[in-house]
Amino acid sequence: MILETKGISKVFGKLQALLDVDLQVAQGEIFGIAGPNGAGKSTLFNVIAGTFPPSTGKVIFDGRDVTALKSHQICRIGLARTFQVPQTFPSLSVYDNIRVGVTFGGARQARIADRIEQALDFLDLNSVRDLEASNLDLYTTKLVMMAACLATDCRLLMLDEPLAGLSVTEISDFLRVVRHINQNAGTTVVIIEHILDSLIEISERILILDTGEVIYNGDPEGIRTDARVIEVYLGDGQVALEEEDR
């Protein structure tokens, strides 16, 4: 396992945002996470990536207990993440935005330029490398955020709702890029997503959270028929789990 959480709980004041969350992500897989708004998905990412510590529980990355590490320290050992709200430095070029990511990841100066070039090539961003980030459309902004992660040489890439706001065509393009990263760079991917059809399509396993607790963990297709998952999504009224006509 490249990533494990053991009994992760997180309390914000009186709010139990996560309760006893166990997760295992195998080396090389694409692992999906879903759940209604406020279920604790981003909080789980924040705990794993060292934005803040859990109230109780452990995060194990690559066999090492990283629970107490800060986010830049975790990034340095190979775990990078994007944020739910697209964040770039608007007045910096694409190149410099990626450079900020690599610097956070702690690469030695001599290797920074190489890594940026590799990330630009890998995500086919050379044509926009000198553009200011403020001029990019949402899709390209999301690619730049991923490039900044890849340039840290991460072994685990965590994406927080990367498909939000994209068109149908952009969604399929983005999923193709994620598969390309997973297959060609060998990067393990954990992806939070509300668009369940896309998540089922790309993930090897899916975990569903509801009010901080794991209610499903396993086969992607199985979520379509799982009584608790259906109840949570239909009860929440935001995503209908419709059987596709075949």
Ligand SMILES: Nc1ncnc2c1ncn2[C@@H]1O[C@H](COP(=O)(O)OP(=O)(O)OP(=O)(O)O)[C@@H](O)[C@H]1O
């Ligand atoms: N830093 C924080 N301080 C206090 N409460 C927080 C904090 N972060 C998240 N919460 C609360 O914890 C709960 C879980 O939030 P979280 O952002 O993890 O949900 P989510 O599953 O990512 O939802 P969404 O699908 O809307 O992104 C929510 O009730 C949220 O208001």
Ligand SMILES: [Mg+2]
């Ligand atoms: Mg979230």
